[in-house]
Amino acid sequence: MAKITASVYTSHVPAIGAAMDLGKTQEPYWQPLFAGYDYSKQWMKDNTPDVVFLVYNDHATAFSLEMIPTFAIGTAAQYQPADEGWGARPVPVVQGHPELASHIAQSVIQQDFDLTIVNKMDVDHGLTVPLSLMCGEKNPKTDKWPFKVIPFAVNVVQYPVPSGRRCFQLGQAIRKAVESFDENLNVQIWGTGGMTHQLQGPRAGLINKDWDNAWLDKLIDDPAATAQVPHIEYVREAGSEGIELVMWLIARGAMADVHGGPKPKVKHRFYHVPASNTAVGHMILENS
Template sequence: MAHISASVYTSHVPAIGAAMDLSKTREPYWQPLFAGYDFSRQWLKENRPDVILLVYNDHATAFSLDMIPTFALGTAAEYQVADEGWGPRPVPKVIGHPELASHIAQSVIQQDFDLTIINKMDVDHGLTVPLSLMCGEKDPVKDAWPCPVIPLAVNVVQYPVPSGQRCLNLGRAIRKAIESYDENLNVQIWGTGGMSHQLQGARAGLINKEWDNRFLDLLIENPVGLSEIPHIEYVREAGSEGIELVMWLIARGAMADVDCAKPLPKVLHRFYHVPASNTAVGHLILQNQA
Protein backbone atom coordinates (compact mmCIF):
# COMPACT_ATOMS: atom_id res chain seq x y z
CA MET A 1 0.00 0.00 0.00
CA ALA A 2 1.00 3.63 -0.44
CA HIS A 3 2.09 5.53 2.66
CA ILE A 4 3.01 9.03 3.77
CA SER A 5 6.59 9.12 5.00
CA ALA A 6 7.02 12.81 5.77
CA SER A 7 5.50 16.26 5.60
CA VAL A 8 7.21 19.48 4.56
CA TYR A 9 6.09 23.00 5.47
CA THR A 10 7.37 26.17 3.87
CA SER A 11 6.46 29.71 2.92
CA HIS A 12 6.03 30.40 -0.81
CA VAL A 13 7.03 34.07 -1.09
CA PRO A 14 7.10 35.07 -4.80
CA ALA A 15 10.24 37.21 -4.32
CA ILE A 16 12.11 34.03 -3.32
CA GLY A 17 11.44 32.61 -6.76
CA ALA A 18 12.55 35.86 -8.39
CA ALA A 19 15.77 35.83 -6.34
CA MET A 20 16.53 32.33 -7.59
CA ASP A 21 15.60 33.10 -11.19
CA LEU A 22 17.79 36.23 -11.20
CA SER A 23 20.78 34.51 -9.49
CA LYS A 24 20.57 36.64 -6.34
CA THR A 25 20.67 33.81 -3.79
CA ARG A 26 24.20 34.67 -2.62
CA GLU A 27 23.51 38.35 -2.10
CA PRO A 28 23.74 39.43 1.58
CA TYR A 29 19.99 39.99 1.84
CA TRP A 30 19.04 36.55 0.52
CA GLN A 31 21.92 34.29 1.57
CA PRO A 32 20.72 33.66 5.16
CA LEU A 33 17.32 32.58 3.91
CA PHE A 34 18.60 30.11 1.34
CA ALA A 35 21.12 28.71 3.81
CA GLY A 36 18.13 27.61 5.88
CA TYR A 37 17.19 25.18 3.09
CA ASP A 38 20.63 23.59 2.61
CA PHE A 39 19.71 20.69 4.91
CA SER A 40 16.36 20.29 3.20
CA ARG A 41 17.79 19.99 -0.28
CA GLN A 42 20.23 17.30 0.78
CA TRP A 43 17.51 15.50 2.73
CA LEU A 44 15.20 15.49 -0.30
CA LYS A 45 17.97 14.05 -2.48
CA GLU A 46 18.45 11.24 0.03
CA ASN A 47 14.74 10.72 0.70
CA ARG A 48 13.23 11.20 -2.73
CA PRO A 49 9.52 10.34 -2.69
CA ASP A 50 7.56 8.70 -5.47
CA VAL A 51 4.92 11.44 -5.33
CA ILE A 52 4.48 14.81 -3.62
CA LEU A 53 1.01 16.08 -2.76
CA LEU A 54 1.54 19.83 -2.57
CA VAL A 55 -1.01 22.04 -0.79
CA TYR A 56 -0.89 25.66 -1.91
CA ASN A 57 -3.12 28.58 -2.85
CA ASP A 58 -3.61 29.98 -6.30
CA HIS A 59 -3.01 33.73 -6.69
CA ALA A 60 -5.68 34.61 -9.28
CA THR A 61 -4.00 32.73 -12.11
CA ALA A 62 -5.87 29.43 -12.46
CA PHE A 63 -8.92 30.83 -10.69
CA SER A 64 -10.50 34.26 -10.47
CA LEU A 65 -13.39 35.87 -8.61
CA ASP A 66 -15.63 34.28 -11.26
CA MET A 67 -14.95 30.82 -9.79
CA ILE A 68 -13.49 30.17 -6.34
CA PRO A 69 -13.28 26.49 -5.31
CA THR A 70 -12.56 25.91 -1.63
CA PHE A 71 -10.53 22.76 -2.32
CA ALA A 72 -9.39 21.95 -5.87
CA LEU A 73 -7.42 18.77 -6.63
CA GLY A 74 -5.33 18.52 -9.78
CA THR A 75 -5.76 15.23 -11.63
CA ALA A 76 -3.93 16.15 -14.84
CA ALA A 77 -0.87 14.45 -16.32
CA GLU A 78 1.06 17.73 -16.38
CA TYR A 79 0.79 21.40 -15.42
CA GLN A 80 2.34 24.35 -17.20
CA VAL A 81 3.99 27.16 -15.23
CA ALA A 82 1.70 30.17 -15.05
CA ASP A 83 2.43 33.62 -16.44
CA GLU A 84 1.74 35.87 -13.45
CA GLY A 85 2.20 39.09 -15.39
CA TRP A 86 5.93 39.05 -16.19
CA GLY A 87 6.21 35.73 -18.02
CA PRO A 88 6.32 32.18 -16.61
CA ARG A 89 9.12 31.37 -14.16
CA PRO A 90 12.03 29.63 -15.95
CA VAL A 91 11.42 26.30 -14.22
CA PRO A 92 10.30 22.89 -15.52
CA LYS A 93 6.67 22.05 -16.05
CA VAL A 94 5.10 19.98 -13.29
CA ILE A 95 4.34 16.31 -14.01
CA GLY A 96 1.25 14.98 -12.25
CA HIS A 97 0.14 11.55 -11.07
CA PRO A 98 -3.40 11.14 -12.45
CA GLU A 99 -3.90 7.64 -11.06
CA LEU A 100 -3.18 8.48 -7.42
CA ALA A 101 -4.89 11.87 -7.73
CA SER A 102 -8.07 10.28 -9.05
CA HIS A 103 -7.99 7.71 -6.27
CA ILE A 104 -7.60 10.46 -3.66
CA ALA A 105 -10.52 12.36 -5.20
CA GLN A 106 -12.74 9.26 -5.12
CA SER A 107 -11.81 8.40 -1.54
CA VAL A 108 -11.98 11.92 -0.11
CA ILE A 109 -15.32 12.69 -1.75
CA GLN A 110 -16.69 9.44 -0.32
CA GLN A 111 -15.54 10.76 3.07
CA ASP A 112 -17.88 13.74 2.50
CA PHE A 113 -15.37 16.34 1.31
CA ASP A 114 -16.60 18.17 -1.78
CA LEU A 115 -13.52 18.58 -3.96
CA THR A 116 -13.35 20.43 -7.25
CA ILE A 117 -11.62 18.21 -9.81
CA ILE A 118 -9.18 20.08 -12.05
CA ASN A 119 -8.11 18.33 -15.25
CA LYS A 120 -6.28 21.34 -16.69
CA MET A 121 -4.67 24.34 -14.99
CA ASP A 122 -1.47 26.35 -14.81
CA VAL A 123 0.38 26.51 -11.49
CA ASP A 124 1.82 29.70 -10.05
CA HIS A 125 4.51 30.63 -7.52
CA GLY A 126 2.49 29.12 -4.68
CA LEU A 127 3.50 25.72 -6.04
CA THR A 128 6.74 26.37 -7.92
CA VAL A 129 8.56 28.36 -5.20
CA PRO A 130 8.37 25.51 -2.63
CA LEU A 131 9.66 23.11 -5.28
CA SER A 132 12.54 25.47 -6.07
CA LEU A 133 13.41 25.94 -2.41
CA MET A 134 13.53 22.20 -1.79
CA CYS A 135 15.08 21.12 -5.10
CA GLY A 136 17.37 24.00 -6.05
CA GLU A 137 17.72 25.72 -9.40
CA LYS A 138 16.43 23.78 -12.39
CA ASP A 139 17.02 24.26 -16.10
CA PRO A 140 13.53 24.25 -17.67
CA VAL A 141 14.84 22.45 -20.75
CA LYS A 142 17.35 19.95 -19.36
CA ASP A 143 16.04 19.28 -15.85
CA ALA A 144 12.85 18.06 -14.23
CA TRP A 145 11.39 18.09 -10.74
CA PRO A 146 12.42 14.96 -8.79
CA CYS A 147 9.03 13.25 -8.90
CA PRO A 148 5.38 13.70 -9.90
CA VAL A 149 3.40 16.33 -7.99
CA ILE A 150 -0.32 16.40 -7.19
CA PRO A 151 -1.51 19.99 -6.64
CA LEU A 152 -4.18 20.73 -4.04
CA ALA A 153 -5.27 24.36 -4.29
CA VAL A 154 -7.04 25.87 -1.27
CA ASN A 155 -8.97 29.13 -1.23
CA VAL A 156 -7.35 31.38 1.38
CA VAL A 157 -7.78 34.53 -0.72
CA GLN A 158 -11.51 35.28 -0.82
CA TYR A 159 -13.67 34.85 2.27
CA PRO A 160 -15.21 32.57 3.36
CA VAL A 161 -12.11 30.41 3.68
CA PRO A 162 -11.98 26.95 5.28
CA SER A 163 -11.38 26.67 9.02
CA GLY A 164 -8.27 25.16 10.51
CA GLN A 165 -10.35 22.25 11.77
CA ARG A 166 -11.75 21.59 8.30
CA CYS A 167 -8.22 21.61 6.90
CA LEU A 168 -6.92 19.23 9.57
CA ASN A 169 -9.83 16.88 8.85
CA LEU A 170 -9.11 17.01 5.13
CA GLY A 171 -5.56 15.92 5.91
CA ARG A 172 -6.96 12.98 7.85
CA ALA A 173 -9.12 12.01 4.86
CA ILE A 174 -6.16 12.31 2.50
CA ARG A 175 -4.10 9.99 4.70
CA LYS A 176 -6.85 7.36 4.56
CA ALA A 177 -7.08 7.79 0.80
CA ILE A 178 -3.35 7.35 0.24
CA GLU A 179 -3.11 4.36 2.57
CA SER A 180 -5.89 2.64 0.61
CA TYR A 181 -4.09 3.01 -2.73
CA ASP A 182 -3.00 -0.41 -3.93
CA GLU A 183 0.55 0.42 -4.99
CA ASN A 184 3.69 0.70 -2.90
CA LEU A 185 4.30 4.44 -3.19
CA ASN A 186 6.28 6.66 -0.86
CA VAL A 187 4.31 9.92 -0.64
CA GLN A 188 5.27 13.22 0.93
CA ILE A 189 2.67 15.90 1.67
CA TRP A 190 3.72 19.54 1.66
CA GLY A 191 1.86 22.45 3.24
CA THR A 192 2.82 25.89 1.96
CA GLY A 193 2.08 29.59 2.49
CA GLY A 194 2.49 32.03 5.38
CA MET A 195 3.91 32.87 7.82
CA SER A 196 2.84 36.22 9.32
CA HIS A 197 2.51 38.94 6.74
CA GLN A 198 0.18 41.63 5.51
CA LEU A 199 0.42 43.13 2.06
CA GLN A 200 -1.86 46.15 2.33
CA GLY A 201 -3.49 48.67 4.63
CA ALA A 202 -2.24 50.35 7.79
CA ARG A 203 -0.54 47.16 9.01
CA ALA A 204 1.31 46.40 5.76
CA GLY A 205 4.62 44.75 6.60
CA LEU A 206 3.35 43.20 9.86
CA ILE A 207 5.52 40.37 11.18
CA ASN A 208 4.82 38.60 14.48
CA LYS A 209 7.82 36.40 15.35
CA GLU A 210 6.42 35.25 18.69
CA TRP A 211 3.12 34.13 17.21
CA ASP A 212 4.82 32.42 14.26
CA ASN A 213 7.09 30.35 16.47
CA ARG A 214 4.23 29.44 18.78
CA PHE A 215 2.36 28.24 15.69
CA LEU A 216 5.32 26.02 14.80
CA ASP A 217 5.44 24.64 18.35
CA LEU A 218 1.74 23.76 18.28
CA LEU A 219 1.91 22.36 14.76
CA ILE A 220 4.47 19.85 16.00
CA GLU A 221 3.06 19.09 19.45
CA ASN A 222 -0.68 19.78 19.36
CA PRO A 223 -2.15 20.06 15.85
CA VAL A 224 -5.68 19.31 17.06
CA GLY A 225 -5.56 22.21 19.50
CA LEU A 226 -4.00 24.43 16.84
CA SER A 227 -6.85 23.63 14.45
CA GLU A 228 -9.30 25.28 16.86
CA ILE A 229 -7.77 28.75 16.45
CA PRO A 230 -10.42 30.97 14.79
CA HIS A 231 -9.84 32.97 11.64
CA ILE A 232 -9.92 36.26 13.52
CA GLU A 233 -6.82 35.28 15.51
CA TYR A 234 -4.85 34.56 12.34
CA VAL A 235 -5.81 37.97 10.96
CA ARG A 236 -5.19 39.82 14.23
CA GLU A 237 -1.87 38.16 15.09
CA ALA A 238 -0.43 37.11 11.73
CA GLY A 239 -1.90 39.69 9.34
CA SER A 240 -4.46 39.40 6.57
CA GLU A 241 -2.34 36.95 4.58
CA GLY A 242 -1.40 34.93 7.67
CA ILE A 243 -4.57 32.91 7.09
CA GLU A 244 -2.53 30.93 4.53
CA LEU A 245 -1.20 28.96 7.48
CA VAL A 246 -4.41 26.89 7.67
CA MET A 247 -3.01 25.02 4.66
CA TRP A 248 -0.22 23.66 6.85
CA LEU A 249 -2.90 21.88 8.88
CA ILE A 250 -3.86 19.79 5.85
CA ALA A 251 -0.33 18.40 5.68
CA ARG A 252 -0.18 17.96 9.45
CA GLY A 253 -3.53 16.17 9.58
CA ALA A 254 -2.16 13.59 7.15
CA MET A 255 0.59 12.51 9.55
CA ALA A 256 0.33 9.15 11.28
CA ASP A 257 0.07 10.36 14.89
CA VAL A 258 -3.18 12.27 14.30
CA ASP A 259 -6.00 9.91 15.39
CA CYS A 260 -3.55 7.03 15.78
CA ALA A 261 -1.75 5.69 18.83
CA LYS A 262 1.62 6.57 17.37
CA PRO A 263 4.37 8.92 18.59
CA LEU A 264 4.67 12.49 17.40
CA PRO A 265 6.58 12.83 14.14
CA LYS A 266 10.30 13.38 14.34
CA VAL A 267 11.39 16.98 13.69
CA LEU A 268 14.16 16.69 11.11
CA HIS A 269 14.58 20.40 10.43
CA ARG A 270 13.14 23.68 11.67
CA PHE A 271 13.96 27.12 10.30
CA TYR A 272 12.56 30.62 10.70
CA HIS A 273 13.81 33.79 9.04
CA VAL A 274 12.82 37.45 8.84
CA PRO A 275 12.53 39.22 6.50
CA ALA A 276 11.97 37.98 2.98
CA SER A 277 10.25 40.72 1.03
CA ASN A 278 8.46 42.01 4.17
CA THR A 279 7.36 38.48 5.05
CA ALA A 280 8.31 35.95 7.72
CA VAL A 281 9.54 32.62 6.32
CA GLY A 282 8.92 29.40 8.22
CA HIS A 283 10.03 25.88 7.36
CA LEU A 284 9.66 22.42 8.93
CA ILE A 285 10.30 18.83 7.93
CA LEU A 286 8.45 16.19 9.96
CA GLN A 287 9.00 12.46 9.54
CA ASN A 288 6.56 9.75 10.53
CA GLN A 289 8.03 7.39 13.11
CA ALA A 290 7.63 3.66 12.64
Protein backbone atom coordinates in the same frame (compact mmCIF):
# COMPACT_ATOMS: atom_id res chain seq x y z
CA MET B 1 -0.14 0.25 -0.34
CA ALA B 2 0.96 3.86 -0.68
CA LYS B 3 2.25 5.54 2.46
CA ILE B 4 2.82 9.11 3.65
CA THR B 5 6.37 9.15 4.96
CA ALA B 6 6.90 12.83 5.73
CA SER B 7 5.39 16.28 5.67
CA VAL B 8 7.12 19.47 4.59
CA TYR B 9 6.05 23.00 5.49
CA THR B 10 7.33 26.16 3.85
CA SER B 11 6.38 29.68 2.91
CA HIS B 12 6.05 30.36 -0.82
CA VAL B 13 6.96 34.04 -1.12
CA PRO B 14 7.05 35.07 -4.83
CA ALA B 15 10.18 37.20 -4.29
CA ILE B 16 12.05 34.02 -3.30
CA GLY B 17 11.41 32.59 -6.74
CA ALA B 18 12.50 35.84 -8.37
CA ALA B 19 15.73 35.84 -6.34
CA MET B 20 16.50 32.33 -7.55
CA ASP B 21 15.58 33.06 -11.16
CA LEU B 22 17.66 36.24 -11.26
CA GLY B 23 20.75 34.75 -9.61
CA LYS B 24 20.48 36.75 -6.37
CA THR B 25 20.60 33.91 -3.84
CA GLN B 26 24.10 34.82 -2.56
CA GLU B 27 23.39 38.52 -2.14
CA PRO B 28 23.60 39.64 1.53
CA TYR B 29 19.85 40.15 1.80
CA TRP B 30 18.97 36.68 0.49
CA GLN B 31 21.88 34.47 1.54
CA PRO B 32 20.67 33.82 5.14
CA LEU B 33 17.28 32.70 3.87
CA PHE B 34 18.60 30.26 1.30
CA ALA B 35 21.14 28.89 3.78
CA GLY B 36 18.17 27.73 5.85
CA TYR B 37 17.22 25.35 3.06
CA ASP B 38 20.66 23.76 2.55
CA TYR B 39 19.78 20.91 4.90
CA SER B 40 16.41 20.52 3.21
CA LYS B 41 17.86 20.09 -0.27
CA GLN B 42 20.19 17.35 0.95
CA TRP B 43 17.35 15.73 2.89
CA MET B 44 15.27 15.82 -0.28
CA LYS B 45 18.00 13.99 -2.21
CA ASP B 46 18.24 11.37 0.54
CA ASN B 47 14.47 10.98 0.91
CA THR B 48 13.11 11.50 -2.59
CA PRO B 49 9.46 10.41 -2.72
CA ASP B 50 7.55 9.05 -5.67
CA VAL B 51 4.81 11.66 -5.30
CA VAL B 52 4.36 14.95 -3.45
CA PHE B 53 0.82 16.02 -2.56
CA LEU B 54 1.37 19.77 -2.54
CA VAL B 55 -1.12 22.01 -0.76
CA TYR B 56 -0.92 25.65 -1.87
CA ASN B 57 -3.13 28.57 -2.81
CA ASP B 58 -3.63 29.87 -6.29
CA HIS B 59 -3.03 33.62 -6.61
CA ALA B 60 -5.76 34.45 -9.16
CA THR B 61 -3.88 32.53 -11.84
CA ALA B 62 -5.76 29.29 -12.49
CA PHE B 63 -8.87 30.63 -10.75
CA SER B 64 -10.05 34.21 -11.09
CA LEU B 65 -12.39 35.94 -8.66
CA GLU B 66 -15.18 34.83 -10.99
CA MET B 67 -14.80 31.21 -9.82
CA ILE B 68 -13.18 30.28 -6.52
CA PRO B 69 -13.23 26.63 -5.40
CA THR B 70 -12.63 26.07 -1.71
CA PHE B 71 -10.64 22.88 -2.35
CA ALA B 72 -9.41 21.89 -5.83
CA ILE B 73 -7.36 18.82 -6.75
CA GLY B 74 -5.31 18.61 -9.92
CA THR B 75 -5.77 15.34 -11.80
CA ALA B 76 -3.83 16.19 -14.96
CA ALA B 77 -0.71 14.48 -16.31
CA GLN B 78 1.28 17.71 -16.26
CA TYR B 79 1.08 21.38 -15.30
CA GLN B 80 2.79 24.33 -16.96
CA PRO B 81 4.39 27.05 -14.83
CA ALA B 82 2.05 30.02 -14.95
CA ASP B 83 2.68 33.47 -16.37
CA GLU B 84 1.76 35.72 -13.44
CA GLY B 85 2.24 38.94 -15.38
CA TRP B 86 6.01 38.96 -15.94
CA GLY B 87 6.49 35.67 -17.76
CA ALA B 88 6.50 32.10 -16.49
CA ARG B 89 9.23 31.10 -14.05
CA PRO B 90 12.10 29.29 -15.83
CA VAL B 91 11.47 25.96 -14.11
CA PRO B 92 10.55 22.51 -15.44
CA VAL B 93 7.01 21.46 -16.26
CA VAL B 94 5.38 19.80 -13.25
CA GLN B 95 4.51 16.15 -13.88
CA GLY B 96 1.31 14.93 -12.24
CA HIS B 97 0.09 11.54 -11.07
CA PRO B 98 -3.45 11.25 -12.45
CA GLU B 99 -4.07 7.77 -11.07
CA LEU B 100 -3.31 8.61 -7.44
CA ALA B 101 -4.95 12.03 -7.74
CA SER B 102 -8.17 10.52 -9.07
CA HIS B 103 -8.13 7.88 -6.35
CA ILE B 104 -7.68 10.54 -3.65
CA ALA B 105 -10.51 12.58 -5.14
CA GLN B 106 -12.82 9.56 -5.15
CA SER B 107 -11.92 8.59 -1.59
CA VAL B 108 -12.06 12.09 -0.10
CA ILE B 109 -15.36 12.95 -1.75
CA GLN B 110 -16.79 9.69 -0.41
CA GLN B 111 -15.61 10.88 3.02
CA ASP B 112 -17.95 13.88 2.54
CA PHE B 113 -15.45 16.53 1.43
CA ASP B 114 -16.52 18.43 -1.66
CA LEU B 115 -13.57 18.83 -4.03
CA THR B 116 -13.33 20.56 -7.38
CA ILE B 117 -11.71 18.29 -9.95
CA VAL B 118 -9.28 20.18 -12.20
CA ASN B 119 -8.10 18.39 -15.33
CA LYS B 120 -6.13 21.32 -16.74
CA MET B 121 -4.46 24.27 -15.05
CA ASP B 122 -1.22 26.22 -14.83
CA VAL B 123 0.54 26.41 -11.47
CA ASP B 124 1.89 29.63 -10.01
CA HIS B 125 4.59 30.55 -7.49
CA GLY B 126 2.57 29.06 -4.64
CA LEU B 127 3.53 25.65 -5.99
CA THR B 128 6.79 26.23 -7.88
CA VAL B 129 8.65 28.22 -5.19
CA PRO B 130 8.42 25.34 -2.66
CA LEU B 131 9.68 22.95 -5.35
CA SER B 132 12.66 25.22 -6.03
CA LEU B 133 13.46 25.66 -2.34
CA MET B 134 13.44 21.92 -1.67
CA CYS B 135 14.99 20.68 -4.92
CA GLY B 136 17.29 23.53 -5.92
CA GLU B 137 17.51 25.37 -9.19
CA LYS B 138 16.49 23.36 -12.26
CA ASN B 139 17.02 24.07 -15.94
CA PRO B 140 13.64 23.73 -17.66
CA LYS B 141 15.29 22.48 -20.87
CA THR B 142 17.47 19.75 -19.34
CA ASP B 143 16.12 18.95 -15.86
CA LYS B 144 13.00 17.45 -14.36
CA TRP B 145 11.54 17.64 -10.88
CA PRO B 146 12.62 14.43 -9.08
CA PHE B 147 9.06 13.31 -8.27
CA LYS B 148 5.51 13.65 -9.48
CA VAL B 149 3.23 16.26 -7.95
CA ILE B 150 -0.47 16.39 -7.13
CA PRO B 151 -1.47 20.06 -6.82
CA PHE B 152 -4.12 20.80 -4.21
CA ALA B 153 -5.33 24.40 -4.24
CA VAL B 154 -7.08 25.90 -1.21
CA ASN B 155 -8.95 29.19 -1.24
CA VAL B 156 -7.30 31.45 1.33
CA VAL B 157 -7.61 34.52 -0.91
CA GLN B 158 -11.29 35.46 -0.83
CA TYR B 159 -13.53 35.05 2.21
CA PRO B 160 -15.14 32.79 3.23
CA VAL B 161 -12.09 30.54 3.61
CA PRO B 162 -12.07 27.09 5.24
CA SER B 163 -11.44 26.76 8.96
CA GLY B 164 -8.29 25.28 10.40
CA ARG B 165 -10.45 22.52 11.86
CA ARG B 166 -11.83 21.62 8.43
CA CYS B 167 -8.34 21.62 6.90
CA PHE B 168 -7.04 19.37 9.69
CA GLN B 169 -9.91 16.94 9.14
CA LEU B 170 -9.22 17.01 5.41
CA GLY B 171 -5.62 15.98 6.05
CA GLN B 172 -6.89 12.96 7.93
CA ALA B 173 -9.13 12.04 5.00
CA ILE B 174 -6.22 12.43 2.57
CA ARG B 175 -4.08 10.08 4.65
CA LYS B 176 -6.84 7.46 4.56
CA ALA B 177 -7.15 7.91 0.81
CA VAL B 178 -3.42 7.54 0.17
CA GLU B 179 -3.16 4.42 2.29
CA SER B 180 -5.99 2.77 0.38
CA PHE B 181 -4.20 3.18 -2.98
CA ASP B 182 -3.10 -0.23 -4.19
CA GLU B 183 0.44 0.61 -5.27
CA ASN B 184 3.65 0.80 -3.26
CA LEU B 185 4.31 4.54 -3.40
CA ASN B 186 6.34 6.80 -1.13
CA VAL B 187 4.22 9.93 -0.72
CA GLN B 188 5.04 13.21 1.01
CA ILE B 189 2.48 15.89 1.82
CA TRP B 190 3.53 19.54 1.78
CA GLY B 191 1.72 22.47 3.34
CA THR B 192 2.75 25.88 2.00
CA GLY B 193 2.04 29.59 2.51
CA GLY B 194 2.42 31.97 5.45
CA MET B 195 3.83 32.84 7.88
CA THR B 196 2.78 36.22 9.27
CA HIS B 197 2.34 38.88 6.62
CA GLN B 198 -0.07 41.53 5.47
CA LEU B 199 0.10 43.06 2.01
CA GLN B 200 -2.22 46.04 2.34
CA GLY B 201 -3.75 48.58 4.69
CA PRO B 202 -2.28 50.31 7.76
CA ARG B 203 -0.64 47.07 8.94
CA ALA B 204 1.11 46.27 5.65
CA GLY B 205 4.43 44.63 6.42
CA LEU B 206 3.26 43.15 9.73
CA ILE B 207 5.59 40.46 11.16
CA ASN B 208 4.88 38.70 14.47
CA LYS B 209 7.88 36.49 15.33
CA ASP B 210 6.66 35.45 18.76
CA TRP B 211 3.27 34.34 17.49
CA ASP B 212 4.79 32.51 14.52
CA ASN B 213 7.15 30.44 16.63
CA ALA B 214 4.55 29.70 19.29
CA TRP B 215 2.25 28.50 16.50
CA LEU B 216 5.00 26.23 15.15
CA ASP B 217 5.57 24.78 18.62
CA LYS B 218 1.87 24.01 18.93
CA LEU B 219 1.68 22.56 15.41
CA ILE B 220 4.37 20.05 16.37
CA ASP B 221 3.18 19.18 19.86
CA ASP B 222 -0.60 19.60 19.76
CA PRO B 223 -1.90 19.80 16.19
CA ALA B 224 -5.50 19.16 17.23
CA ALA B 225 -5.42 22.27 19.43
CA THR B 226 -3.76 24.26 16.64
CA ALA B 227 -6.66 23.31 14.40
CA GLN B 228 -9.02 25.13 16.76
CA VAL B 229 -7.33 28.53 16.29
CA PRO B 230 -10.11 30.79 14.92
CA HIS B 231 -9.83 32.94 11.82
CA ILE B 232 -9.90 36.14 13.83
CA GLU B 233 -6.71 35.17 15.66
CA TYR B 234 -4.87 34.60 12.39
CA VAL B 235 -6.01 37.98 11.11
CA ARG B 236 -5.27 39.80 14.36
CA GLU B 237 -1.91 38.18 15.18
CA ALA B 238 -0.58 37.05 11.79
CA GLY B 239 -2.02 39.61 9.37
CA SER B 240 -4.64 39.24 6.69
CA GLU B 241 -2.48 36.88 4.63
CA GLY B 242 -1.44 34.87 7.69
CA ILE B 243 -4.61 32.85 7.14
CA GLU B 244 -2.57 30.85 4.62
CA LEU B 245 -1.29 28.84 7.59
CA VAL B 246 -4.49 26.79 7.67
CA MET B 247 -3.01 24.95 4.68
CA TRP B 248 -0.22 23.63 6.90
CA LEU B 249 -2.91 21.92 8.96
CA ILE B 250 -3.86 19.75 5.99
CA ALA B 251 -0.33 18.36 5.90
CA ARG B 252 -0.17 17.99 9.70
CA GLY B 253 -3.51 16.18 9.78
CA ALA B 254 -2.11 13.52 7.47
CA MET B 255 0.70 12.51 9.84
CA ALA B 256 0.72 9.19 11.71
CA ASP B 257 0.40 10.51 15.27
CA VAL B 258 -2.97 12.06 14.47
CA HIS B 259 -4.14 8.51 13.74
CA GLY B 260 -2.75 6.97 16.91
CA GLY B 261 0.79 6.43 15.70
CA PRO B 262 4.05 7.75 17.16
CA LYS B 263 4.90 11.43 17.19
CA PRO B 264 6.83 12.53 14.08
CA LYS B 265 10.51 13.39 14.17
CA VAL B 266 11.36 17.05 13.62
CA LYS B 267 14.18 16.75 11.07
CA HIS B 268 14.57 20.46 10.39
CA ARG B 269 13.06 23.74 11.51
CA PHE B 270 13.90 27.19 10.21
CA TYR B 271 12.48 30.68 10.60
CA HIS B 272 13.66 33.90 8.95
CA VAL B 273 12.55 37.48 8.43
CA PRO B 274 12.24 39.25 6.20
CA ALA B 275 11.73 37.85 2.73
CA SER B 276 10.19 40.77 0.92
CA ASN B 277 7.50 41.64 3.52
CA THR B 278 6.86 38.12 4.79
CA ALA B 279 8.05 35.92 7.66
CA VAL B 280 9.40 32.65 6.26
CA GLY B 281 8.74 29.46 8.17
CA HIS B 282 9.97 26.00 7.24
CA MET B 283 9.84 22.57 8.82
CA ILE B 284 10.30 18.90 7.92
CA LEU B 285 8.52 16.17 9.91
CA GLU B 286 9.16 12.47 9.34
CA ASN B 287 6.77 9.73 10.32
CA SER B 288 8.51 7.35 12.72
